[in-house]
Each structure stands twice: as structure tokens, then as C-alpha cells.
Amino acid sequence: MNPVATPFFFYLLAGTMIIGGILVITRKNAVHSALALITTLLAQAALYLMLYAPFVAGVQIILYAGGIMVLFLFVIMLISIERAAKERQFNKQWLVGIVAAAALGGLFITIYTTTTKGKELFPEGRMTYGESQNTQQIAALLFDRGAGQYMFAFEIASLLLLVAIIGAVVMAKKRI
Amino acid sequence: MHELIDYIQSYLDPRVTTTPGAAGNIFWATVYILLVFGGLSVAVIAMNWLERKILAHMQVRLGPMRVGPHGLLQPIADAIKLLLKEDIIPAEADAFIFWIAPFMVVLAAFTVFVVVPFGPTHAITDMNIGILFMLGVSSLSVLGIVMAGWASNSHYPLIGALRSSAQMVSYEVAMGLAVLSVILLTSLQGSGLGLYGIGATNPQAYGTLSMIGIVQAQQEQGVWFIFKFFPLGLVGFFIFAIAMVAETNRAPFDLPEAESELTAGFHTEYSGFRWSLFFLAEYSAMIAVSSIAVTLWLGGWLRPFPNALSGPTWDLVFSLIPGISFLLLAAMCFYNVARMPKHPLFKIQTMGLAGFGAVLGLIGLVMFIPAVRDRVNDVFWFAAKVAGFMYLYIWYRGTFPRYRFDQLMKVGWKILLPMGLALLILTAAMGMRTELWAQFQEVVHGL
Amino acid sequence: MIAKLKGKYGSGVEPLTYLGQNYMIVDRSLIPEILQVLHNEEQFDYCVDITAVHYPKREKQFDVIWVLYSFARNERIRVTARIADGESIPSSVPIWATANWLEREVFDMFGIKFDGHPDMKRILLPDGWKGHPLRKDYGILQQDNEWVQINLGIESGQ
């Protein structure tokens, strides 16, 4: 299937993401911030689709937008918003924040422009993965007997999450 | 213009085997989008009438009888009433979120249908991640519900929304496990092949997430997945069938909208058009999850008894059933026309019913035309299976009391989740049983 | 039993019978003690009702009446105490939990205060209402017009 108006959609989605991202940190109301974040995440999922990575896009929707953000909202709603909004929300660290962000951005640009290795990370031209085989390729990459390289790392990551869950339960509940 | 005609001709060619979206055929994709969403709206309206009638007959009453013959026009009257009603936004509500929430729910419920396969070529598109897409997008509707509950700025909607989100997130887990077991089954292409091609001659026999691929896998394996590895397929189906009722907030899991506790749950403060959007979303979500169940376990568009009653003769017989069933409906209409009271006041009603019967009969007759018959057959079987689920939904509602919240959570986490995990492991073991058996014998020999 | 109580408290207790129903008129000061004794020793464990009657012409205007029942003896008895207007009476909530609402209703309707009641306020009428409707000097058409005007926004409830 030939893509339609790729640059237009790319700029649309990228713009949505950036506006959403800005809204996340500027809204006073936590629920509004969360919604802006959801918009950002969905736009990002769409970008993955444009990159011929439907599986990642699907996981992005199901995990981030559908799962994690629901839990976020769940927690936010339990707190009394009217009163929380009146509280001072921001620590006066925006100066440090800007400096850190600028430094990170500078680092990325420097690497991309000065070293040859940086350019290799972002190849020119369109990637040509078969869309219809994307999921299967990821599966092979993760689990295949011969070519699978990341199975151990994958399992370790899930174990890490399990530890985090148990830790959270232990910390939150005094008596189990 | 010329191109357009080409497009139409290209799709009418019986040799077409792919869905319009996957073929990149924008014209047909658009036509299908309109058809599917138009059909969906009609289905929701029909469900509204059917639910009221069926429930009424279960409860020794008649249901709507006034607007149109046997209340056939009642849903339309309801729709007009809802559209004309004042749209109230509470003063203390968060207006923007309150305004956008119902649209979000409807959007999520409708978008799901992009990948629903009504037939091998009757789908808007065939996605490589079909089932994942469906689960992901339908899980977005919970966001809309949470937003609606929070934005109303009132206690009942808030509690309703909290319950709803907790419930949906919990049941998604069990649902996902049941779905996973089916995806495992899809990799068993043909007989004698192991899971994911392990131990198979063709190591590339992967499973698939594509909705059409899942049905095709059932076709190839010659069995609906509900009967595969009996009773494992059945257990998976039951887990999904329970979880899907919870996902759609219907009785006996209708706690978020429990009338006697939370008045109307998350949509307590909504009225008029915006409320009707929630209604629309609820019913289309019911149809959506039912069609997932049909696709994954009940062979999607495949006709029943593909093995026992096979051969071209039986194919022909089964392809006649859609037309016959419409003719039966028409006959029922005419029977009731004959039973209508012979009173001048009922004249219009009688004529209306007769007209409705005539339309049904005409549709039935059109379905006997071979060209139509072949193309409609798939859609009919799919719709019939989904309709069975819809009837179950209504039946549940007429029979069961409501679960309490902690009991609901208990069912989700302590019963369905362990069952789903066990199912997944057992399905995998069954799929690789020759491999495992060989390894086991090796170990025994070694001893 | 009645004789025992009579012997113990003398003139403070006046046992009577009418139409086969036993009741006794008890001095106000003896009320907490007698109720306690009836509950603890005579097994009157079920307080059926607490109510009052208004006699405006009498010096002690109110009869406060406890209707008690004993499951063990299958017997009902009424205890009546006479009190003047404005006089309060000890609450029997510590003896029978059920007295809570019953006493509140008596307060609501007659304005009799019960000392030691955990939550002495009106129950059937709204909190700001003036007057106690079951007193004989409260007319049948009478109402707290001011309350009605402020809270309901209408001229009169009639």
C-alpha cells in the first residue's frame, strides 16, 4: 500500500505531539495534563504506524494510552482536584530544567552533526520493512531459536517490573 | 471518473481476494466505512428495539406496542426525543472534558470496526496487528468514561467512573490471556506441525494477529477454535465470554451504571444527545466484543458444520439459508398482519407491518440471486453469530442479579486470571506435545 | 414483680391495671433506676415504644410512657412518668439502643429533652422548625410560616 501525503501527516502528528507535550507541563489541572499526555501518546502511536511498525504502535496504544494513563487518571481523580489545584505545584527549578534540556539537546545535535557514527543511527531514505510481517519479525528477533538475541533481556525486564510491583505493594500497605 | 469506474470494476471482479483497505483501494475502503458504520447504527437501533421486546417477553409484559406496529418505530421516536432534548452541562462541570468525553467513547467504539472481518474480503482493512488493534482501541473507551465521570464533578459519576476503569482494566488482563491462547492456536497450520513452527518442516509457520488470518487459520485447520484441544478452546471461550460482558459494563457486571446504587453511574449528569452517544457506544462496544469472540472462537464468517456437511450440495443449501431466514421473518410479519385487530384505528399499523414484511421478503428474495448470495453469505453467518451473542446479553440482563464490586474483582483476578494462565500454558503444551513427548522419551532413555 | 417494685420504692411507684394491661406511674426521680431494674433484673429486654401525652391543664403537663416487653416472660408493661413543661428526663439510650430515635421523636413532637441522649435533635421535622406539634396548644393548621417562607420560597404551606 502506497502511503498518502506522508509529509503532511508527519508534520501534523509531530505538531500534535509537541503541542500536547507543552500542554502537559503547563496545565494547572492535573486531569487536563493527563489528557494532553494521552494525545501525545496517541500521536506517537500514529507516528510508529507511519514508520511501518504497527506492532509497536499497537503496544503503544494498549499499554500507554489504554493502561498506564487510565491508572494515572485513576490516581488523579481520587485526589481532591479543586484543593490540589490551589496548592503550589511547581518547584522553582525551571531554570535548572531549561539548562538541562538545552544541554541534552545540544549533545544530540553535536553527535548527529559531528561524528559519522551518529549519522548511521539515522539512515537517509525510507525503511522498507514489509508491513505485513512486522509482528512476526519482532517475535523472531525476540524469541527465535537461532536469531533471537533479546529473549534474556526481555525476561529480565519483566522480572524487574515484578520486583517493582512487589516493592510498591510493600511500601504502600503496612499490613499485608 | 474513469479511474473510479476502474476501481468499482476491480472490486466487483470475483477473483479479488483481499480487503479494500489492504489493497489500497481508497474508493472501496470509503464505501466500506460508510456501509459498516451505517450498518452499525442500524444494528444499534435494532438492538434497542429487540432488547426491549425480548426483555419484556421474558418478564411477562409486551414492551413497546404503541409507536408503529409492535413498537417497531419506538427506537426512532426515542432517537428524535433524545436529539431534541435540552443538552445540559452542569455549572460546576469541566465543560471541555464534559463535552469531549462522549465523543471519545463513541470514537473508540466505532474505530474498532475498522478491522472486523465480516467476510474474507468484507472488511475495511486487514491489519497485521488486527486483534491487538481491537483490544487497544477498545481499551481507550475507558478513558472517555473516566473523563465523563470526572468532568461531571459529582459523586455518583465519579464513583461510577472509578468502578468502570478498575473493572475494565482488570478484565482486560484475563481477556488478553484468552486471546493469546487463540493466537497460539493460529500457528498450528495444518496437522502435525508444532507451535510456531518448532519441530515443523517449515520453520516460518508463524501465528498471526490479523483478524482475517485467524479465521483463515480455523478454516485451514478445519475446526473452530472453540472445539480445538477440547476442552481448552472452550475454556478460553468462556473466559472471554465472561470478560467481554464485564468489559462492556453489562449485567451482571453493570456496576458502573448500577441504577439502584449510583443512579446512572458515569453518565448520570448527561442528557439528550450526549447521553445518546454513550448509549450508542455501549451497544456498538457490545457488538464489537461479540465480533471478536465470533472471529476468534466461532469461525468468523465460516458456515456451521463445515466438516460433517461438506461438499458443493451442502454449500448450496447453506448459502440459501440467509434468503430463507429473511423470508421466514417476512412470513412472521404477515402472520401478525393477519392477527391485527380489524379496526379502522389499526389500519395504518397493519399497513405498516405489511410493508415491513414486504421489505423483508424482498430482501430475502434478492438474497437468492447467485451473485448476491455468494457475496452476502459470509456476512450473514457472521451477523447471525453476533446476534446470538446479543441475545445472550439480553438474557443475562433478564436473569442475573448484579455482582458486588469486590466480588467482581474476585472473579476477575482470582478466578479468570489463573484460569487464563493455566490455559495459556496448557495450550502451548498441547501444541508442542510431539516435541515434548520426544524430549521426554530422550530423558527416559538417558536414564 | 410489681409488688416487689412497690415494696422497694414505696410511694414512688403506683401500679395500675386497665383492661388487663399492666402499667405503673413512677416518680420522675426514680425513672432511671426503675428502668435499669426492669431491664437487668426483670428481663424487659425489648423497649417497644417511648411516647408522651400532653395534658395542658395538669401541673405536671406531660406523661412520658415507656412500653416494655419481656421475651422471657412474654409480658408487656407500661411505665409512665409525669413531668412538668421544661423539665427534662434521663435518656434510656444506655439501656435500650432503640430509645435513640424514639426519644428524638418525643423531643420533636413535645419538646421534652432527654438528658444524656447522644444526639438530641429533631427527627421528623426539619431542624430549624419552631414549635412542637403534638402539644395540645399547637393548632392543627398551625405551621412555622417563617421556616416555610425561607426554605421553600412559598408564602404558606397550605
Add this chain to the structure above:
Amino acid sequence: MTDPTSLSPPSLETHVEAHEKTFLDANELVINMGPQHPATHGVLRVILRLDGEKVMGLECVIGYLHRGVEKIAEHRTYTMFNPYVDRMDYVAAVSNGLGYCETVEKLLNVEAPPRAQYVRVILTELNRMASHQLWLGTHALDIGAITPLFYTFRDREEILKIFEKYCGARLTTHAFRIGGLQYETYEGFEKEVKAFIKFVRPKIDEYEELLTTNRIWLERTKGVGVISGKDAIALGVTGPVLRASGVKWDIRKALPYANYKNFDFDIPTGQNGDTYDRYIVRMAEFRQSLRIIEQAVDNIPEGPIMAKVPKVIKPPVGEVYHSIEAPKGELGYFIVSDGSTQPYRIRVRPPSFVNLQALDVMCRGQLVADVIAVIGTLDIVLGEVDR
């Protein structure tokens, strides 16, 4: 024994205080249920203090339906007040009338003739069934089962038809008069009552089929709203609620009135005092009522239906308390006569009002959904709570 003060309902202020204290404490929430709420069976307002979904305490705010029945009584003659009592517990109007008429008869020291007594028993027991049917339908509806409501209403209709044929009214019947009955039974009364018994027996099995062994029903009702027999007595709870807690006490047996001592019937009891037991007790009461009606309708004696009561009722000076076993519990009337044609004071001891007091104890530590179930199982009628 439990401290009675801890059993009695708490005050509103405790809830308000709790509400004020709980900023950012995600758990505590004070919500208001009613007075307009589908599950409060009328205009009952309940203020709930919740910890998540768990009920920490609640207070009932009542009086929205207060009509001052007791005040009205003081300005009506004994006969004129008779129809008013029907408006208290309007789903069991016949029981209310029976209690009132019996009390005034006691005050007059007369007794209704045997034929009147039999007809009274039949109608009262029919009314008990109608009341229980209404309870079952609404209770099941509260728990989420909508179908039983329509079944019970279908069958209750048959009872109301009998009432209508007998006295012309269906709900607020005013069926009895002081001293006996106003009307002779209509032609075919016995036959219709017998036909009704035959009709309703399988219907009761049908209700039970839907609910008694339904898993969800069991989970929703077992162990919910438990009240021990001791606490129930301390709180003055009567009727099926008391019996479900294992106290075998029914005024029809303990202090027989009308001619209940002539009939053979059992007092069904439960053991656990939970919502399920209350359901079972009431279902058993259906069958006991049918037994009583069966015995009564076979043995209606011939004879007068009105005792010798003067046209103008002027009881001698005195006071009397009399109570009957209404469908909801002990319904008592305390009447003070000053010798005139109007009662000096009538006090009604309403079972719903006293039973409702136990709501707080029964709901503490339960979930919100259980509050609904418990309100339903208490079987209150707000007309009677507020009078």
C-alpha cells in the same frame, strides 16, 4: 452484651467532621444518598461515610413524608380516623386497619364476631403476601435482578383484585370497621381465595427458582447486613428481620390477637441474621400465610359480621396499647381516651421506623452496594417511617 450506645445511630456531625478532616486523604468520602434515589424506596435520605467503598457509618435523615397523622387523629372521631391509618404503610393497609380497629375494640371492650374475625384473618394474610411480594420485587431489583419484580407484580395483582371486589379499593382498602366488618363477603369469595391459593403456590416456587440458588444472589446476600439476635432485640427490631436472626417471636403466637390461636402455622426463623436468611424467612412466610388462609377459608362460620357497637363511638376514659404482627414487624397503637368522641392521643408504633434504626449497625463495615441490599431487606415503607 454490646453497649447500647454504640448500637444507636451516630449523628450527622460526626460525618461532617470526617469530611472536613480528609483533605488529600484519598480514602474518606462522605456521600449523600437520596432523598430522591431509586433504591431508597421513597424519600429516605442516607448520608454515608465511606472509606473507598467501605461504609464507616451512616445516618438516615427522615421526615420528608411527615404528614402529622398523630395530630390529625386528635381532631377526628374514632371512625373518621380509620381510613387515615391505611396511608401509613400503604402496601399493607389491611394490617394497619386491623391493628387500629382491634385497639379501639379493646378500648371499647368489645370483640368482633367470629365470622368477621375469619374474614379479617384472610384479608390480612393476603395483604401480608402482597406486601412481601412487593418487597421481593423491589429488593431483587435493588440487587440487580429485574425480572422478579414483574413476576411478583403479576401475582400481587390477583390479591388486589380480591381486595377490590371485596371493598372497592385496591391499595388503601379501609376494609375493616370498628367492631367488625362493613360489608358481607361477595358472592364466590371463598372460591376465589381458594383459586388464588392454587394459583400462587407454583408462583412462589418460581420466584425461588430464580433466586434461592442463584450464585450471584447468594454472594450478594449471604453474610450481608448481619445483625445478631441480641442486637436486634436491643434495637427493637421486629418482624421477619428479628426472626431471621434466630429469635422465634411472632405476636400472632406470643400474644395472639384476632383468632390466630385457632390456626396452625409455624414461625419460620433463620440462624445467621443476614440478608439471605431474611429472604428465606419471608419466602417461608408466604407459605405459612397460605396455610393460614387455607384453614380460614374452609372454616368461615356463618353469623353476624358486626359486634354491638354504638353508632357514636365514645370509649370510656383510659389508655390502651395493642399491637399486631404487621408484615414488617410489630405495629402498635397506643390510644388515650378522654371519654369524648375523639381520641385524646393516638400513638402509632411503626415497625419500619424502629427497624430503620438498625440500618447503621447492619451496614457498618459493609460496602456501598450492601447498603442498598440492606435497605431493601429491612422492608421499610417511608409512609410509615415518617407518618
